[in-house]
Amino acid sequence: MNKGKNTPNAVPARQYRAFLSYSHTDERAANKLHHWLETYRMPRRLVGTAGRQAGVPPRLTPIFRDRAELPAASSLNEQVHLALSQSEALLVLCSPAARASRWVNAEIALFRKLHPRRPIIAALIEGEPAESFPEALMARDAKGVEHEPIAADFRTDSDGPKLARLKIVAGLTGVPLDQIIQRDAQRQLRRVISVTFVALLLVLLMSAMLVFVARARSEAENQRQQAEGLIEFMLTDLREKLEGVGRLDVLQTVNKRALAYYADQPDLQTLPSDSLERRARILQAMGEDDFKRGDTPEALAQFREAYRVTETLLAASPNEPQRLFAHAQSEFWLGYVDFLRDRNDAALTHFQSYQTLAEKLVRLRPTNRIYWRELGYAQGNICTIALDQERRNDLLQSCKGALDTMLRVQRLEPNDPAIAADLANRHAWMADALRIQGLDRNALMQREKQTAILQALLQRDPKNAGYLQDWMLARYSMSNLLYDLNEIDHARALRAEARADVAQLVARDPANKDWRVWQSKLAKPLAKGVH
The missing domain is CATH 1.20.58 (Methane Monooxygenase Hydroxylase; Chain G, domain 1)
Incomplete structure (x- = not known):
């Protein structure tokens, strides 16, 4: 740790953004955090705004980190003392090893003595607070006042590394955390969108190249796979990221380009199975985007074509889970469109087929939580039909089945926020079913359970x-x-x-x-x- 002797009397001007205090048992974590802090660039729109001391700087440098290991020393050395006196803040890596380190405690005590009003940030990297926070961190000052440190919890079941690092940035700069999160997210979104348009240009370039290398079979196949991979990335992985911020318009141009790409390949027999699977996923993604924009005819065309593809694949391998899963999605989307168009009989046929496929998936892979989740979705669809038609005979049974299945899925994956959101929806459907039965007070209990889940999710991701x-x-x-x-x-x-x-x-x-x-x-x- 940071050790040595001698203590200068004067307190020099500030030179370091922060002093990083840690046990050498945690040196790997200290190196990683130190590197991230010194390479992190503040969002451009925050630079120069009012912070703790003056305008927010573009970089958080320098961060002092003592690399010396002097177990035989009896007091902090002069270099450490000087660095502490010149630091704007103290950043403490907290762990059981840090709590046991007399050097970490000594550095905290000295910093607090030198700078009683400067911030101390506790970064919890291991263990519970009671067993990881050094005693000096929680000690009272000379006036008997206990100063609670700014806390950043790196543990995966709490803040997690990303949010914890941003909390440290907020503590060092004095900028409110929500502003840093918002600006950082905006910066990431701009990068993603930039990559998207660059990728689109690459797709166009590769499509042009295919014309010139059509006679070279191996090269053409390689280019085809690259083009399809880029298209799938933009319509699946990227689409999921953009859905979280509520944007549907960004991918419209990409959707049209992808459709044109596959319009030249209408014969399914000419494509290998991996391309057929990719094509089906892309068509379903395109249909979902079109449907959310209100273009139902275009969405229905995509879903029907996806159905044709997945049906062909499933016929070739009727017991292959991946093929069963893909066709289940096709059954769902066609049923969902019929349901929203008030064609409940047609919708019910698709939803029952969806449930049959999900039940087969569960039988084939009884420990797979994704397949159990699909079964919960399928049962929920039957519940929605029953709710819409107010079919009292099987209403409670179908809605309770959907709720019970999703409760089982949550027990398999208790920390998944997407599953929690699904469970909240099942409580909502159960509430509606109880209302149709005239059990309004019971329905209110289900709505309160839904509300509690949603409040927890919004606290996690507002x-x-x-x-x-x-x-x-x-x-x-x-x-x-x-x-x-x-x-x-x-x-x-x-x-x-x-x-x-x-x-x-x-x-x-x-x-x-x-x-x-x-x-x-x-x-x-x-x-x-x-x-």
């Missing part, structure tokens, strides 16, 4: 558009239920909150048809008997 949409819909339904229970003021307050949220969502992405539909519904006054 900018997630999907969570915000679910929260808005939950308050819409809760307001209707409370109104029927004659809790009028509470119902009106929830309805007003839901209207404000959907307005923000529509402003974020005006192309999202679903949000505009819900905005119209929320504009209507509360009425008795609305589910």
Whole structure:
């Protein structure tokens, strides 16, 4: 650790952004964090804004880290003392080893003595706080006041490395954490979009190259795989990232280009199986994007073509889980379009086929949580049909089956936020089923369970558009239920909150048809008997 002797009397001017204090048992973690801090660039829009001392700097350098190991020393050396006196903040890596280190405790005590008002940031990298925070970190000052340090928890079940590092940046600069998170996310999004357009240019370039190398079979095959890989990346992985911020318009041009690419290959027999699988996934992704924009005819064309592909693949390998899974998605999307077009009989046929495929997946792979989750989705679709038609005989059974299956999935993966969101939806469906049965108080209990899950998700990721949409819909339904229970003021307050949220969502992405539909519904006054 940071050891030595001699203590100068004067306190020189500030020279270091921070002093990194750690046990040498944690040297690997210290090296990694030190490197990240010294290479991190502040978001451009924050540079020069008001911080703790002056304008926010573009870089967080220099960070002092003592590399000396002097176990025989009896006190902190002069270099360490000088560095502590010249540091704007103290960053302590907390672990059981750090708590046991007399040098870490000595550095904390000296820094607090030299700079009682400068920030001390505790970075928890291992263990619980009680067993990892050095005693000096929690000690009271000369006036008997206990100063709680700024805490950044690197453990995966808490903040995690990414958020913990941004908390440290906030502590060092004095910029509010939410501003840093927002600006950092905007910077990442700009990078992703830039990469997308560069990738699109590459796709166009490779498509042109295919014309010139058509006679070279091996080269043409290589180019085809690269082009398809880029298209799939843009329509699947990238699309998932953009969905989290509620944007549907960015990929519209890419969708059209991908469709043109595959329009030249209508004969399924000419494509290898891996290309067929990729083509089906891309068609489903394109159909989903078109559907969310309100282009139902175009979406239906994509879903039908995907169905043709996945049906062909499944016929060739009827017991292959990957083929079963892919065709299950095709059954779902065609059923979902029929359901939203009020063609419930046609939708039910697709949803029952979807459930049959999911049940077969579970039988083939009984420990696979993804396949159990598909079964929960399939049962939920049957539940939605029953809810829409108010089929009292099998309503509670189908909705309870969907809820029980998703509870089982959560037990298999308790920390997955996507599964938690699915579980919240199942509680909502169960609430609607109970309302149809006239059990409004029981329905309220299910809505409260849904609300608790969504609040936890929003605390974890407050900018997630999907969570915000679910929260808005939950308050819409809760307001209707409370109104029927004659809790009028509470119902009106929830309805007003839901209207404000959907307005923000529509402003974020005006192309999202679903949000505009819900905005119209929320504009209507509360009425008795609305589910």
